[in-house]
Ligand SMILES: [Ca+2]
């Protein structure tokens with residue numbers, strides 16, 4: 001159910017929302033978050049971290065980053081349930097990917113990243129990279145949220 005609270009929240013992000021087919025995509029960029037907290041925030045918008053189903057949406061999202069001189073944003077892709085088995089939090093099938101070369105590599109960079117990398121970012125160069133989005137790792141980025149318009 002779409003509450004007045006959700007509509008108010010969506011309005012706050014109108015400047016960084018675009019519509020493609022039946023979905024709205026929001027780049028939430030003012031308060032960067034861990035992937036875990038970004039996902040919680042997506043729910044406040046009555047949505048989910050975004051699924052990128054094809055090259056069109058990938059390009060539209062990357063262009064949002066470029067327009068704001070941002071380089072990195074979380075999307076709704078994770079292998080936290082099973083290493084190397086990436087899935088969309090929306091439940092959509094993973095039929096399209098745009099990994100950068102040598103990604104996903106699950107590479108731990110710091111002791112805080114000992115669990116490896118289980119959450120995916122989209123970069124402004126259009127490519128994807130797995131990164132550590134657990135809250136205690138402290139990697140905070142803007143993020144893309146999607147919600148349905150039907
Ligand atoms: Ca992983």
Ligand SMILES: [Ca+2]
Pocket residue numbers: 103104105106107117129130131
């Ligand atoms: Ca990586």
